[in-house]
Amino acid sequence: MNNDKRNAWRCPVCRVTPQSPQVCEEPALTLTDLYDELKTSRTSIESKIDGVEQQVIDLNNKWSSLESRLAGMEERISTTEDKMETLSTLPSQIKDLQEQVACLKKENNERDQFGRQNNLEITGVPSRSGENLRTILNNICTKVGFVLDQSDIDCIHRIRVFSTEAKHQNLRPPSIIVRFTRRVRRDELLAAARARRGLTTADAGLDGPSTNIYLNEHLTPANKMLLKRAREVKSELNYSYVWVKEGKIFVRKNDTSRVIRIVSESDLLKLK
Template sequence: MSVQRSPPMVSAGSHPDLSKLRDESTNISFRKRKHIECNCDHSEVLLEFQNKIMQTITSTLETQNQNIITTLESLRQDVNGFRHDLETVNSKILMLSDEQTCIKKDVSDLQSINSINNSKMQTVSHELLALQTTVANLSDQLRVKEQQGRINNLEITGIPVTKGENLINIVHNIAKKINFPITTTDIDYIHRVRRFKAINSSVNTGESASNVTPIPNIIVKFTQRKRKSDMLAAVRARRGLTTADAGLDGPAKPIFINDHLTPQNKQLYKQARLLAKESDYKYVWLSDCKILLKKNDTSKTLCVSSDTDLAKIK
């Protein structure tokens, strides 16, 4: 039986095959050079890439810087414009403030003037009121004195004017009719007074009163007040006197005899009669030129001497 020998073992301290080692060494060194060349190519690429990135970043930063500069310049211009506008607004505000101050001063001056004017107006108003009161009182006194000057007079209405008329004869004829003896010493004077045309009234002819001249009344002034009052009492007792009773020819027309009132008292008497009629007063008459009213036989007599007394007629 043959014995197979195993290949000889190479100890750790033995030398290997040098040819093999050279081959391996050659291979190894070859691989190292190839690896180094590969590393050099990557560095260039990285460097190029890095340069491109830096260029991009630099370009971007320059662009951004330029944009920032442009934006800042625009903002600066806007700020300058806003500052200019703000200065303009402040200037206008100062101007308005000055104008407001002037207006306040003017208003204050006006208020002072108005206060002075109001004070003066109040003073003038009080003075005017006092003057009006004084004028009213003087007017009343004048009216009273004027009426007192007519206290001895009788006024005859309705006697037509005739050519060559004798007024004394007319008065004597009326006195005979009412049985009142009259003498020449009883009468101071007789005359006619012009009357104003009536407005918005009509006469028996149907014509407008504005187209008809009123007949002048006859005024008889007595020398004594008592004689005038006595004749007036006789006239009122007789009633219904006409032109025929005065001795006049033609159709008989009614005539009226009464106290000789002033124009103001005549108007007052007319208004008193209208109000008395509306308020159902039974009596309205004149006594010594005084306007008297009485609602019934038992009521008090009311005297109307001014317009304010008309309010008492109720």
């Protein structure tokens, strides 16, 4: 451009007074300085990148640990669910086991009672040192009019008193158990004793105060408890009869009502 056009692009001051070129007081960066600065920046960036990489590694490790813990929790939850499912079936299993135990107890009691079918139990006879049980039995048989043969008796003994019953020993002497060789002979003696009624220790040839003695079928402990409960229910409900025949317990409301066999406690509950 010519001078006129160049002056048109200047400010008013420069148009009047020509300006001298401006000189930079600070020297420009050299390539070496620029390289060093870039190198420093690179080192800093690389350091930051290394820190980020380490953080990523730490995060991965934490995530792996978390995944492992979650897997363990899932396994425990699965195990707990299996146990809960098993527990949910426990009531029915317990009920089945209780029924099986009750059935086994019933069968065992029936076998035990069958093994006592030839036995006679005599209660109320005081125990004395040097006593002769056969003589006592012979005296009872003579009193009720029963002819006892020596071949009728297999064995005769007192019931063993266990430690749990020792405190009651002074109140109730141990029973005498007579095992007959034939059940029919036992039944005949029982019938004769029941017809006679009112047997006492004096009838058995025993000295001292006269007390009642009783002849009964030899029941198992379970059947004795059941008979005791049947007698209690008899009093509560005004039943007329409770008796034992061949190891079985029966009740009857009156002479015209039906005979009911009592096998378990539930049978007594049905009477109420």
